[in-house]
Amino acid sequence: MTAGPRGLSQVAPTQTADHTPAATAKTTPRKWMAVATVGVAVFAVTTTEMTPMGLLPSIAGDLHVSEGQAGLSVTLYGVLAGLLAPATTVLTGRIDRRTLLLTILAVFAVGNALSAASHNYALFMVSRFTCGLIHGLMWAIVAGVAIRLVADRDAVRATAVVFSGISLALVLGVPCSAFLGSILGWRWAFALLSALCALTFVLVRLLLPALPSQRSFAFSDLVPLLKSKSVRRALIVTAGVVIGNYSAYTYIAPFLSGARGINDGLIGALLLSYGIAGVAGNFASAALLNRFRTIRPVLAGLTVVMTAGVLLMMIPTYSLLVIALGMAVWGAAYSALPVALQTLVLRVSDKRSGEATTSLYVLVFNCAIAVGALFGGIAIDGGGPRMPMLAGAMFCAASLVAICVIREATETVRPERFIPQDG
Known part of the structure; x- marks a missing residue:
């Protein structure tokens, strides 16, 4: 867990991306594809966070550090994701949500590529630092993105689809990363995660409409x-x-x-x-x-x-x-x-x-x-x-x-x- 928490609050009926009242709008197949794409983004981000947990012995041995030191890659990631979540949410409060999601995926593609290319402990920690900087922002915006893509009556279902990415990261992401690492080496696990983030970036760009910010907090x-x-x-x-x-x-x-x-x-x-x-x-x-x-x-x-x-x-x-x-x-x-x-x-x-x-x-x-x-x-x-x-x-x-x-x-x-x- 990691998990990412789902922020819930009472709000008035919203409008979908095409400005049709959400209470009466119909959720089209294209919009469901967009929701599913956001779910893939959640899967990629969550798997990135947890992948080192199944590969610590290999990472530690290859980078010539103790398993405790390798585990600091999880510690640093979590500290940054947690401490920066309120700050990044405030600072990006007026930015279009699709733009933010694209930015997050781009950062994760680069961060995972750096992890795959790491041949020393310092570079590996820098790669984890890169992803941890923006991880908390993902959980601040992703639920709101999901419900703005669908009609009001489909909000709960859309939320479930998006956050199924967390469960799938546990069921498929981490075990597959561990299995792949045992066969090809741990770097390949991060390389494939980088490719997945890049592919999801393209899908978000194609399927999601512009989503201007609606609210922020101080x-x-x-x-x-x-x-x-x-x-x-x-x-x-x-x-x-x-x-x-x-x-x-x-x-x-x-x-x-x-x-x-x-x-x-x-x-x-x-x-x-x-x-x-x-x-x-x-x-x-x-x-x-x-x-x-x-x-x-x-x-x-x-x-x-x-x-x-x-x-x-x-x-x-x-x-x-x-x-x-x-x-x-x-x-x-x-x-x-x-x-x-x-x-x-x-x-x-x-x-x-x-x-x-x-x-x-x-x-x-x-x-x-x-x-x-x-x-x-x-x-x-x-x-x-x-x-x-x-x-x-x-x-x-x-x-x-x-x-x-x-x-x-x-x-x-x-x-x-x-x-x-x-x-």
């Missing part, structure tokens, strides 16, 4: 949110869960190879089981949230299940079945958690400040990925491949304390009442 809008105890608690829970996940998941490849003796080809298959279970968990989360008036039991239950999945993988065993089961339990629980966390953020904030709250969520989420990767790197360099898993389980368990003191509105949040807000 840094001053964040201050009242930061003073809210409920918002702060929601962000703390988000940080705890995400740090726990990425302390372990960033170093899953070294754990599977070093602590469990699994070859590189099977690591890709195990990551695939994580991703498939994650898709199921993503769909199951909505059903869980509809069964409870408050989010606390859902968050607590999912956190316990995720911790159990991580610990299950640490049981001394050479059974691939047990390890695959642990990966699946872990993947299903973690993929369901961001949906619950998003809903929590909506309930504890003023619905009129949805975009500002979302930018804080983006900041915390991505910085937590970076902190998790950092802690995991310290753990693996200091105690071996099992230590990141233990650190992740401890952070997840600790976040249960914060979950127990959460207070949020008990009103059920229905998807049809909210549509993503443009950046």
Whole structure:
């Protein structure tokens, strides 16, 4: 996760790109193709963020650094993506959204090409820095782009299509990158990602209409949110869960190879089981949230299940079945958690400040990925491949304390009442 959070807020009926009232307009096949193209962009960006996690041993060995140092490529990426999300959103508030999306894809094409061409650690980190600079902006605008391409009645479906790119990155992107890296070398994984970003750039240019900016927010809008105890608690829970996940998941490849003796080809298959279970968990989360008036039991239950999945993988065993089961339990629980966390953020904030709250969520989420990767790197360099898993389980368990003191509105949040807000 990485994931990218989906900002939702109440807004008035919008207009589609051809200026037809969205409430009565029909979503044409061409517009659905445009939505699908945005989904491919999400897939490419998310895969770029997570690809090093499945290739750390190869990257570290080839660049002559430790696996902990190689993991800093995830840390740096997350720090930049999180810290710069509010700033880049404010600074680009008046720029056409199609232009921004094209710019993001161009930067990612160049950044991935630099990664593929990296023959030393410094250049590889520069390539990750290049992509991390603009990653947060992607999540600030992509949901708004999707819903402006379709009629109001299709907004939820368009959002689902676009953000299916995240699930597909877990199911296909990362495992395929790991598998390709084990056969051809890790540089080819980044080279193909660069080509995918370039191809998506062309498709966006051909299929998306001009999308002038409709609204923006200022840094001053964040201050009242930061003073809210409920918002702060929601962000703390988000940080705890995400740090726990990425302390372990960033170093899953070294754990599977070093602590469990699994070859590189099977690591890709195990990551695939994580991703498939994650898709199921993503769909199951909505059903869980509809069964409870408050989010606390859902968050607590999912956190316990995720911790159990991580610990299950640490049981001394050479059974691939047990390890695959642990990966699946872990993947299903973690993929369901961001949906619950998003809903929590909506309930504890003023619905009129949805975009500002979302930018804080983006900041915390991505910085937590970076902190998790950092802690995991310290753990693996200091105690071996099992230590990141233990650190992740401890952070997840600790976040249960914060979950127990959460207070949020008990009103059920229905998807049809909210549509993503443009950046």
